[in-house]
Each structure stands twice: as structure tokens, then as C-alpha cells.
Amino acid sequence: MTSVIPTRKRPLLGWNITDGAAVSRYDLVQTLRVPELMFFSIVQPIMFVLLFAYVFGGAIPIPGAGEPSESSSEIYRNYLMPGIFGQTVAFAAAASTVGMAEAMSTGLIDRFRSLPMANGAVLIGRTFADATRQILVLAVLSLTGLLVGWRITGGFWNAVLAYLLLLLFAYTVSWIGASIGLVMPNVETASTAGLVWLFPVTFISNAFVPLSSLPTFLQAVAAFNPVSTVVLSARELFGNPTGIQPDYWPLQNPILYTIISCAVLIAVFSTISIRKYSKTTSR
Amino acid sequence: MTQAAVIAEGLVKEFGSVKALNGIDLTVERGQVVGLLGPNGAGKTTAVRILSTLLTPTAGRAMIAGYDVVKQPEQVRKAIGLTGQAAAVNEYLTGRENLMMFGALYHLPKTYVKERTDYLLESFELTEAANRPAKTYSGGMRRRLDLASSLIAQPSILFLDEPTTGLDPRSRLGMWDVINDLVANGTTVLLTTQYLEEADQLAQQIVVIDHGLVIAKGTAEELKDQIGGDRIEISIVDPSRVNEAVDAIRAVASGEPLVEELKISAPVSGGSTVLVEAVRALDSQGVEVSDLVLRRPTLDDVFLHLTGHVAEEDKPAEKPKRGRSRS
Ligand SMILES: Nc1ncnc2c1ncn2[C@@H]1O[C@H](COP(=O)(O)OP(=O)(O)O)[C@@H](O)[C@H]1O
Ligand SMILES: [Mg+2]
Numbered sequence: 245m246t247s248v249i250p251t252r253k254r255p256l257l258g259w260n261i262t263d264g265a266a267v268s269r270y271d272l273v274q275t276l277r278v279p280e281l282m283f284f285s286i287v288q289p290i291m292f293v294l295l296f297a298y299v300f301g302g303a304i305p306i307p308g309a310g311e312p313s314e315s316s317s318e319i320y321r322n323y324l325m326p327g328i329f330g331q332t333v334a335f336a337a338a339a340s341t342v343g344m345a346e347a348m349s350t351g352l353i354d355r356f357r358s359l360p361m362a363n364g365a366v367l368i369g370r371t372f373a374d375a376t377r378q379i380l381v382l383a384v385l386s387l388t389g390l391l392v393g394w395r396i397t398g399g400f401w402n403a404v405l406a407y408l409l410l411l412l413f414a415y416t417v418s419w420i421g422a423s424i425g426l427v428m429p430n431v432e433t434a435s436t437a438g439l440v441w442l443f444p445v446t447f448i449s450n451a452f453v454p455l456s457s458l459p460t461f462l463q464a465v466a467a468f469n470p471v472s473t474v475v476l477s478a479r480e481l482f483g484n485p486t487g488i489q490p491d492y493w494p495l496q497n498p499i500l501y502t503i504i505s506c507a508v509l510i511a512v513f514s515t516i517s518i519r520k521y522s523k524t525t526s527r
Numbered sequence: 528m529t530q531a532a533v534i535a536e537g538l539v540k541e542f543g544s545v546k547a548l549n550g551i552d553l554t555v556e557r558g559q560v561v562g563l564l565g566p567n568g569a570g571k572t573t574a575v576r577i578l579s580t581l582l583t584p585t586a587g588r589a590m591i592a593g594y595d596v597v598k599q600p601e602q603v604r605k606a607i608g609l610t611g612q613a614a615a616v617n618e619y620l621t622g623r624e625n626l627m628m629f630g631a632l633y634h635l636p637k638t639y640v641k642e643r644t645d646y647l648l649e650s651f652e653l654t655e656a657a658n659r660p661a662k663t664y665s666g667g668m669r670r671r672l673d674l675a676s677s678l679i680a681q682p683s684i685l686f687l688d689e690p691t692t693g694l695d696p697r698s699r700l701g702m703w704d705v706i707n708d709l710v711a712n713g714t715t716v717l718l719t720t721q722y723l724e725e726a727d728q729l730a731q732q733i734v735v736i737d738h739g740l741v742i743a744k745g746t747a748e749e750l751k752d753q754i755g756g757d758r759i760e761i762s763i764v765d766p767s768r769v770n771e772a773v774d775a776i777r778a779v780a781s782g783e784p785l786v787e788e789l790k791i792s793a794p795v796s797g798g799s800t801v802l803v804e805a806v807r808a809l810d811s812q813g814v815e816v817s818d819l820v821l822r823r824p825t826l827d828d829v830f831l832h833l834t835g836h837v838a839e840e841d842k843p844a845e846k847p848k849r850g851r852s853r854s
Contacts, residue, residue, distance in 0.1 A: 277619040350614060351673075352616070355629070356632070358580065361634070526613055
């Protein structure tokens with residue numbers, strides 16, 4: 245049977261983008277089908293906001309920050325919110341890990357790989373969808389922040405840039421998460437392994453405490469941690485207190501360092517994961 | 528073009544120290560249905576994955592529709608449809624969304640995909656469930672959606688890895704109908720199965736593999752003949768009537784009857800009409816029968832015959848008489 249069926253013309257940017265967009269679209273449709281999942285991924289950061297703001301709030305001083313008229317807990321809330329943003333979008337990686345492991349535990353990866361679609365499309369689509377979901381998460385978090393007294397004072401376009409940097413960071417960690425998912429033996433392992441590395445990565449940073457409070461060695465690690473620079477960028481752009489920065493290049497150029505480190509990480513992990521994907525079969 | 532749809536030569540696949548394929552040769556002519564028959568772990572899935580470009584062979588080569596699976600995977604993928612052993616549909620998406628998604632990823636125009644989706648949903652009896660998430664489907668429906676997904680681009684060559692494993696008997700029959708229809712329309716099919724009966728129903732040629740090696744090839748009839756084909760088995764009530772019963776059975780059998788106390792069995796040919804003849808012959812001899820069955824050879828029988836070991840690895844090898852089924 246040789247029937248002639250039409251095929252679409254090769255798009256200008258190649259099939260990776262077009263196929264990735266198709267995968268992404270249906271990934272997002274899937275989100276709408278499981279609203280519970282989205283709900284809980286929002287509840288957790290809201291809980292963090294409330295716990296940090298009201299439980300630790302007054303206990304963590306931010307040296308050199310805020311007006312003399314403000315109480316230390318007011319200062320901390322404004323300091324805290326960008327940290328929560330950074331931590332929350334970092335956890336987008338866990339969804340990518342579980343998502344890839346799930347696709348491999350069913351026959352889906354085999355089907356995708358047997359199609360004449362672009363090699364990178366499944367990963368490109370998946371990571372893009374995972375980052376896109378963070379838009380809603382950031383919106384809900386911002387509202388919660390405004391309710392507990394967080395304020396944006398850095399101007400509209402700076403705030404837009406802050407959110408874009410956070411999304412770029414979400415996209416970056418999604419690539420790392422997807423790469424981990426590809427080498428997991430099963431979904432159960434993936435849902436644990438996808439989370440564990442995120443705790444040190446988000447806590448050894450300036451997300452919740454000023455770097456000056458860390459021991460010198462951890463301070464150096466934290467200074468080069470992109471979580472610190474994306475959070476610092478957001479603090480500067482939102483006009484929130486930043487505290488006093490130790491003397492490291494990334495902390496003096498947080499926006500530039502965030503963009504460069506994200507670009508490098510995306511390049512490395514997309515290369516590794518697409519190569520791995522091209523040899524992967526369902527388990 | 529006269530080249531066969533699927534040609535595999537000396538396929539070897541090693542996973543570390545595990546040799547999944549040990550040098551498999553395979554040919555599927557255009558329009559033909561070949562059944563790859565073997566027990567769990569024989570290497571069926573590995574073979575299908577190499578032929579559908581998912582795995583690279585350690586040695587050997589394979590051509591699909593004239594294209595090399597290693598050097599021209601893109602062209603191979605355009606020509607094939609794959610329905611793997613595990614269901615390959617997104618459970619959260621509806622049946623329609625699944626088909627639309629795969630259609631888009633085949634780079635087919637949207638209007639074509641829409642029409643084709645409607646057609647496939649209709650012909651696979653999924654129209655009513657089309658807008659429900661696949662999660663809510665029964666096993667049979669899911670498998671049909673799975674198969675429909677691999678047909679969205681009207682592939683000329685179809686790989687089906689254990690298409691009915693895990694289905695209830697009714698869904699299995701339904702799946703057989705669907706596959707037979709495809710074949711009637713000229714699709715080339717390579718399917719794998721653990722059941723001789725299934726290969727018998729669907730395939731013109733059967734290739735039996737074990738431990739990554741082809742151990743027999745032929746039509747279902749040829750394979751069954753190798754192990755003596757069908758056997759009739761009766762149990763009589765009165766031991767003193769054994770001789771009459773043996774005579775009656777001999778009259779309808781294609782070989783010498785075997786007697787084991789009250790049980791008499793013999794090879795037969797001609798399917799179920801033999802049963803009717805046997806009943807008449809026994810009746811005319813006045814022999815009273817407590818049980819009468821036609822035993823068809825199973826994969827286990829083929830295996831015992833071909834390899835001297837049982838199909839399931841963890842089952843201890845019994846030694847029943849050759850050709851006798853352990854049902
Ligand atoms: N990815 C893999 N890594 C290691 N061993 C594998 C892998 N895939 C299959 N095998 C082994 O190869 C052999 C053949 O497996 P498979 O092709 O799945 O057999 P079948 O489909 O006939 O049940 C088995 O021993 C199996 O354990
Ligand atoms: Mg298998």
C-alpha cells in the first residue's frame with residue numbers, strides 16, 4: 245500500500261521548534277486535566293511564604309538593608325519574597341524529572357522515537373511546558389507576597405525583567421531535571437532523586453539568609469550558585485533589600501552572571517539529554 | 528521495486544554481557560504478515576526495536592522499505608508504524624488529542640490529521656470515547672487507540688510487539704479482526720507473540736526465536752506438523768473396551784493411537800470435523816466415553832520439540848511424551 249499523503253513543508257527554524265511546540269502544547273493540556281497537581285505545586289511555596297514571614301521573620305536580620313523606620317520583620321519580608329521566587333522556580337526541575345521518567349515507564353518514548361519527529365522535540369517541549377507552568381505559580385506567589393506586605397518599588401520594566409530572569413532560570417533547571425529523569429530506573433526513584441539535589445542547591449544560596457551569615461567556604465559556593473544571582477537580580481530589579489554582598493564577581497554582576505550561567509547550563513544539559521534521549525528506549 | 532519490506536541479516540545485540548540477539552536473519556515480503564514467536568526474554572522486543580530504529584545493532588544490518596535502519600533512520604521512520612509492548616498513549620489526553628498529537632509529529636497537515644483521526648476513531652470503535660481521557664479506557668480500548676496512533680500516517684510497514692498480551696479473550700478477538708483488516712488492505716506486518724495460536728491466526732510465516740536465535744521458520748501448519756499437529760484425546764469408561772476404542776480412533780487418526788490406561792490419544796488432521804467422525808466411530812463400536820477433546824499444539828509443545836526445554840524459564844522441564852500437550 246503506497247498511498248501518497250501530503251506532508252508539511254520544513255519550517256524555517258527546523259522541526260525541533262515546531263515539534264517541540266506541539267509536544268509542549270499537549271503537555272500543557274495535560275496540566276489542565278490534573279488541576280490537583282498544579283494546586284499542590286502552588287500551595288507549597290505559599291506555605292513557605294507564610295512560615296518564613298511569620299515564624300522566622302523577625303529572627304533573621306539583614307545587615308545594611310531597609311529604612312531605619314522599618315521593623316526587622318518588614319525588611320525581611322521584602323528580602324524574602326525574591327528568595328521564595330527563586331526557590332520555587334528551581335523546584336520546577338522536579339516536575340521535569342518525574343515527567344521524563346513517567347514517559348519512559350510507559351511506551352511513550354518508544355512511540356515518539358519511532359516517529360519522524362525532531363530528536364530534541366520531546367525534551368524541548370517538556371522543559372518549555374514546565375517553565376511555562378511557572379508563570380501561574382509566580383503570579384499566585386506574587387499575590388500572596390503583596391498580601392503579607394511585599395512591595396515592588398523598582399519600576400514596571402525592571403519587574404518584567406525580574407520575572408523573565410526567573411522564568412529563564414526555571415527553563416534552565418527544567419533541562420537539568422529532565423536530564424536526571426532520563427537516567428532514572430523508575431518513577432518512584434525519580435520523584436525522590438528529582439527533589440534531593442534541589443535542597444542543597446536552593447539553601448546554599450542567599451534565598452533565605454544573607455550570604456554574610458554563611459561560613460567563608462559556603463559563601464564562595466553560594467556566590468557562584470545561579471540561585472543566588474537570580475535571586476539577587478530579582479531583589480535589585482524589584483527594588484527589594486539586598487543586604488551587603490561579599491566580594492565575588494557574580495554578585496557584582498548578577499543579571500549578566502545569571503544569563504551566562506543559564507545559557508551554559510542549558511547548552512550542556514540539552515546536549516547531554518538529547519544525546520541520551522536518542523539512545524533511550526522505554527523501560 | 529522488488530525488494531522485501533523488511534530484511535535483517537545477522538542481527539546481534541549485546542547489552543553489556545547480555546546477548547539479547549545472537550545473529551537473526553529475517554525477511555518480510557511486501558504485503559506479508561510475519562509472526563515472531565518466542566517466550567519471554569527471547570529477544571522479540573529487541574529485534575523490533577532495532578528494526579524500528581530505536582536501538583542500534585551491535586552487529587549485522589537491517590533494511591526497512593529499502594532504507595538502512597542505522598544510516599537512514601529518518602526515512603525508515605516515515606515508512607513505519609510501531610505499536611510497542613507497553614501502551615504508548617498519553618493517559619491524560621483524550622483519544623482524539625492523542626491521535627492529533629501524533630499526527631502533528633508526523634508532520635502531516637492539520638486538515639488531513641483531523642480527517643484521519645475521525646476515520647480511525649470510527650473504525651476502531653472509539654468515537655464515543657473520543658473526548659474522554661485515555662485513562663478512563665478499558666485495556667482493549669487503550670490497545671486499539673495505541674494501534675490507531677501508529678496508523679495515523681498510513682504506514683506501509685507495521686510493527687506490533689505483543690499486540691494482545693494482557694487483553695481479555697474478547698478484546699483479543701477484536702484485535703485480531705483489526706489486524707486482519709489492515710493486512711487485507713495491503714499493510715506489511717511484523718508482529719511478535721508468545722502464543723502459537725495467535726501467530727497461527729494472523730501470520731502467513733512464523734519465525735520462532737529463543738535466546739536470540741532463530742530456531743525454526745515456516746507456516747503454522749509446517750511448524751505444527753513438525754510436532755505432530757493436532758491430537759485427539761479420549762477417556763473411556765469401561766477398561767474392557769480399550770481395543771474397540773483404539774480401533775475407532777485409528778479409523779479417524781492420521782497416526783498410531785497411544786494408550787495410557789483409560790486414555791487414548793492419536794494425531795489427527797482436519798480440525799474439528801475429526802471430532803464428529805470420532806464420535807460416530809466410537810458410537811458405532813458401542814464405546815462409552817467420559818471425555819473427548821481435540822488438543823492443539825501450544826508454544827510449549829513447539830519449544831519442547833525444538834529445544835528440549837520448556838518455554839517459561841522458571842518452570843522445571845517435565846518430560847511428557849512427544850507431542851502430547853500438558854494443556
Ligand atoms: N536495555 C536492556 N538492558 C539489558 N538487558 C536487556 C535490555 N533489553 C533487553 N534485555 C535482555 O535481552 C533479552 C531479550 O529481551 P527482549 O528483547 O525484551 O525479549 P522479549 O521481548 O522476547 O521478551 C532479555 O534477556 C532481556 O533481559
Ligand atoms: Mg518483549
